[in-house]
Amino acid sequence: MSTQARGKTHLDIYDRATREAWAQRFGVSEDRLRKAVTMVGSRITSVAAYLDRPAT
Template identity: 50%
Template sequence: MIGVERLVPPHQQRRAVERDHTAMDTAQLQPSPRTHIDINDRAARAALAARLRVTEEQLRKTVRLVGTRVRTIEAHHQA
């Protein structure tokens, strides 16, 4: 990491680098909002339910069965 040596004292450099790697790992684990639905987000849930022409309760049950990936949810309702 360029610049860390100048900004962080030598005894704290390792911790700074570890924090940066942890932040990157956490960001990589988050699903893309375009591919997955946050079932707890009322607006997202209502929009997807309307698009699929199902009730929000049906959508919740589907998410419990197949997960939060939008394409999988759509495929489940088309079958």
């Protein structure tokens, strides 16, 4: 995870590197990550809860 992503509360689903990093971190596909963002928004804690994964 880049140092830019640390301390942020939302993920940028349109940035490929960010999307790839968060998908890997959550252990899901990029498509699943996109669906999660569509369903609950881009707040990291909300996406983590939707995916039933830890946010940190």
